[in-house]
Amino acid sequence: MAIFLQLIASGVAVGMIYAAIAFGYQLTFATSKTLNFGQGEALALGALFGLTLVPIVGYWLMIPLVLVFGFALGAVVERLGVRPAVKIKSEYGWIMATIALGIIFRNVAENIWGRDDLKFPSPLPEAAIQVGDTRILPMELLIVAGALLMMLAVEIFNRKSIWGKAVVATSNDIDAAGLMGINTQKVITLSYSISAMTAAFAGVLVAPVTLTGATMGAVLALKAFAVAIIGGLESGLGVIVGGLILGVAETLTGFYISTGYKDVPGLILLLVVLSIRPVGLFGKAVIKKV
Amino acid sequence: MITLKRRVLLGALVCTTFAAFPAYAADPIKIGVTGPYTGGSSAMGVSMRDAARLAAAEINTAGGVLGRPLLLVERDDEAKNEVGAQVAQELINKEKVAATIGFINTGVALAAQRFYQEAEIPVFNNVATGTIITNQFKEPDYDANYVFRNSAYDVLQAGMMVDEALARNFKKIALLADSTNYGQLGREDIEKYLATKGVKPVVVEKFNIKDVDMTAQLLKAQQAGADVILAYGIGPELAQIANGMAKLGWKVPMITSWPSSMQSFLDIAGANGNGVMMPQTFIEDQTLPKRKSFLENYYKTYGVSKIPTPVAGAQGYDSVYLLAAAIKQAGSTDGAKIRAALENLNERVEGVVTTYEKPFTAKDHNAITRNMVVFGKVQDGKIVYAKEEDAKNAGVVRVKEKSAN
Numbered sequence: 001m002a003i004f005l006q007l008i009a010s011g012v013a014v015g016m017i018y019a020a021i022a023f024g025y026q027l028t029f030a031t032s033k034t035l036n037f038g039q040g041e042a043l044a045l046g047a048l049f050g051l052t053l054v055p056i057v058g059y060w061l062m063i064p065l066v067l068v069f070g071f072a073l074g075a076v077v078e079r080l081g082v083r084p085a086v087k088i089k090s091e092y093g094w095i096m097a098t099i100a101l102g103i104i105f106r107n108v109a110e111n112i113w114g115r116d117d118l119k120f121p122s123p124l125p126e127a128a129i130q131v132g133d134t135r136i137l138p139m140e141l142l143i144v145a146g147a148l149l150m151m152l153a154v155e156i157f158n159r160k161s162i163w164g165k166a167v168v169a170t171s172n173d174i175d176a177a178g179l180m181g182i183n184t185q186k187v188i189t190l191s192y193s194i195s196a197m198t199a200a201f202a203g204v205l206v207a208p209v210t211l212t213g214a215t216m217g218a219v220l221a222l223k224a225f226a227v228a229i230i231g232g233l234e235s236g237l238g239v240i241v242g243g244l245i246l247g248v249a250e251t252l253t254g255f256y257i258s259t260g261y262k263d264v265p266g267l268i269l270l271l272v273v274l275s276i277r278p279v280g281l282f283g284k285a286v287i288k289k290v
Numbered sequence: 291m292i293t294l295k296r297r298v299l300l301g302a303l304v305c306t307t308f309a310a311f312p313a314y315a316a317d318p319i320k321i322g323v324t325g326p327y328t329g330g331s332s333a334m335g336v337s338m339r340d341a342a343r344l345a346a347a348e349i350n351t352a353g354g355v356l357g358r359p360l361l362l363v364e365r366d367d368e369a370k371n372e373v374g375a376q377v378a379q380e381l382i383n384k385e386k387v388a389a390t391i392g393f394i395n396t397g398v399a400l401a402a403q404r405f406y407q408e409a410e411i412p413v414f415n416n417v418a419t420g421t422i423i424t425n426q427f428k429e430p431d432y433d434a435n436y437v438f439r440n441s442a443y444d445v446l447q448a449g450m451m452v453d454e455a456l457a458r459n460f461k462k463i464a465l466l467a468d469s470t471n472y473g474q475l476g477r478e479d480i481e482k483y484l485a486t487k488g489v490k491p492v493v494v495e496k497f498n499i500k501d502v503d504m505t506a507q508l509l510k511a512q513q514a515g516a517d518v519i520l521a522y523g524i525g526p527e528l529a530q531i532a533n534g535m536a537k538l539g540w541k542v543p544m545i546t547s548w549p550s551s552m553q554s555f556l557d558i559a560g561a562n563g564n565g566v567m568m569p570q571t572f573i574e575d576q577t578l579p580k581r582k583s584f585l586e587n588y589y590k591t592y593g594v595s596k597i598p599t600p601v602a603g604a605q606g607y608d609s610v611y612l613l614a615a616a617i618k619q620a621g622s623t624d625g626a627k628i629r630a631a632l633e634n635l636n637e638r639v640e641g642v643v644t645t646y647e648k649p650f651t652a653k654d655h656n657a658i659t660r661n662m663v664v665f666g667k668v669q670d671g672k673i674v675y676a677k678e679e680d681a682k683n684a685g686v687v688r689v690k691e692k693s694a695n
C-alpha cells in the first residue's frame with residue numbers, strides 16, 4: 001500500500017507538470033480554434049529567462065518578470081504566426097507558422113544559453129518530506145499548488161474582468177462577439193499572451209524538478225498535448241484530470257508492468273479517447289455547420 | 291559574454307596559427323576533429339576539442355610534424371548520426387584530412403567511420419566507448435582496420451563496475467540503463483559479464499532521456515531488496531537517479547558508467563551525487579609533471595578552474611600526440627602508412643592518461659586496458675580517486691598490460 005501511495009504521489013506530481021503546460025493549449029483553442037505548437041519552447045524560454053534573472057532579482061521577484069516576458073512572447077507568436085494565417089482563412093498556415101516560430105525560439109535559446117541541461121535553483125528545501133509512508137519533495141507540492149493557483153487566476157480573470165468576459169464571449173461565438181462590438185482580434189492576441197504566460201510560468205515552476213534547457217519543452221509539450229486531447233481541448237478541468245490520468249498511468253505502469261512500457265498506456269488511452277470521444281473526456285461536442 | 295570570450299580566444303588561436311605559418315615551408319597537415327560542440331553531450335565534445343587544440347599548438351610550437359604544422363579542422367557533429375556521416379564525408383573529400391580524431395557518441399562513430407575505412411584514412415575514437423566501435427571492420431572480414439581508440443570501452447567499464455560491486459560483497463544488484471544505444475549496449479555488456487559470474491540482477495530497468503521521475507524504477511529496485519545500483523547512462527539522467535533516491539529516502543551505493551563525471555551530473559545531483567563511483571581514465575590531479583602542465587595550460591587558456599569533462603579532455607589531448615607520433619614514423623600523410631605506424635608505434639608517447647608504449651597492434655586497436663582505469667568518486671562537486679591506493683599511486687604511470695595484446 002505504501003508503495004502504491006508513493007507511486008500515486010509521484011504520478012500526481014508529474015501529471016500536474018503536464019497539466020500546467022497543457023492548460024496553455026486550451027486557452028488559445030477556446031478563442032481562435034488555433035494552437036501554439038511552440039508551447040514547449042515558450043516553456044523553455046520562460047524557464048531559461050527565469051534562470052538568468054534569479055541571481056539578479058531573487059526567486060520571487062523573478063516570477064512577475066517571467067510573466068511579463070511570457071505575455072509579450074505570446075503576443076509576438078500571435079502577430080507573426082497566427083494572425084496572417086487566420087486573416088486569409090488558412091486552415092493550416094498557423095500550424096506551420098507556430099512550429100516554425102518554435103524552432104526559431106529553440107535555436108535562439110541554444111545560442112544564448114547553450115544546449116546543456118542546467119540546474120534551476122529550488123526556492124524550497126530539496127530534502128523530501130514524509131507524509132505517512134509517502135515521501136514528497138516540497139517542490140512537487142509547490143508545482144501542484146502553483147499550477148492550480150495559475151488556473152484559478154485565469155478562471156477568475158475570465159469570469160470577473162471585462163477583458164475576461166470578452167474572451168469568454170469570443171470563445172462562445174466569435175462572429176456574434178464581433179457583432180457586439182468586441183474587438184475579437186485583440187481578444188485572440190490576449191488569449192495567446194495569456195497562454196504563453198502560463199507556459200512561461202509553468203516553465204519556472206517545473207524547472208527545479210525537470211532541469212532547464214532549450215530542449216526541456218520537447219518531450220513535456222508533446223505529453224501535454226496528449227493530456228489536452230485526453231481531457232478535452234476546451235476544458236480547464238479536463239486538462240487537470242487528463243494530466244493526472246497520464247502521470248499516474250506512467251508511474252503505475254513503470255512499476256507494475258515495466259519501465260520500458262511506461263509511455264504506452266497513456267498513448268493507448270489517447271487512441272481510445274480519440275476513437276470514442278474525439279472532443280476529449282470533458283470537451284463539448286459541437287456540430288460544425290458548413 | 292561567454293561567446294564573446296570564445297570568439298576572442300578563437301581569434302587569438304587563428305592568429306597564432308597563421309602567424310606561425312611563415313616559419314614553415316610546407317602545407318599544414320590537416321587533422322579532422324569531430325564531436326558534438328553543441329547539445330546534450332557538448333561538455334564532452336568541447337573538453338575534447340579544447341584539449342586537442344592545446345596539444346596541436348604545443349606540437350606546432352615545437353616545430354610541427356615532418357616539418358609541417360598540424361591544422362585541426364573542427365566540425366560539429368551535433369551528436370547526430372546523420373550529421374556525423376556528413377561531416378565525415380566533408381572532412382575526407384573536401385578537406386582531405388590525413389586522419390580524424392573525435393567521436394563522443396557511439397552511434398555517431400558507427401554511422402560515420404565507415405567512410406574513413408573506405409577511404410583508408412585512420413580515424414581515432416578518443417571518447418566514444420561502444421565496444422563494437424573497434425570491431426566494426428575487424429579482420430578477417432577486412433584487410434585492415436582503420437579505426438583506433440584510446441578510451442575505456444564498454445566491456446571494460448562494465449566488467450569494472452560488476453567486479454567492484456561483487457568485491458564489496460553486494461549480492462542484489464539493480465541494473466538501470468537509459469533506452470539509447472549507449473545505455474542498452476552497456477546493459478548487455480553488464481548482464482553478460484554478470485552471467486559469467488553466475489549472478490543475475492534482481493531488477494533490470496530502463497529510463498528515457500529527459501525522464502523527470504525515476505520513482506517507478508527506484509521503487510522496484512528497493513522492493514527487490516537491491517543493495518547496490520549499477521547505472522548506465524549519461525549525466526542528467528544519472529543525476530535524476532541520485533536525486534530520486536534522496537527523494538525516496540533510500541540510499542544504496544551507486545556505481546555508474548563514466549558520464550557521472552560530467553559537469554551536468556555534478557550540477558544537477560549536487561550533494562545527492564556524493565559517493566557515486568564511475569570508471570575514469572583520468573582524474574584531475576597534478577601529480578605528474580606532464581599532467582600538471584596540461585591542466586595548468588588548460589585552465590589558463592580557457593579561463594576555467596576545472597575541465598568540464600576531464601576524461602574527454604585528457605583522451606582528446608593524448609589522441610593528438612599519438613597521431614602525431616604515427617605520422618612522424620610513417621614519414622608521410624598516407625593513410626595506410628599512418629595506420630601501419632600506429633599498429634607498430636616505436637616511439638614512447640608520454641600522454642596525460644598514461645605513457646603509451648606500443649599502444650596498438652594489428653589485432654588490438656584499443657590503447658586503454660583495464661589496469662589504466664581507476665574508479666573516481668564524486669565528492670562535493672569534484673571527481674576524486676575513489677580508492678586510497680589509487681590516490682597514493684596517482685604518480686605511477688599505469689602502462690598497457692602485455693597480456694592484453
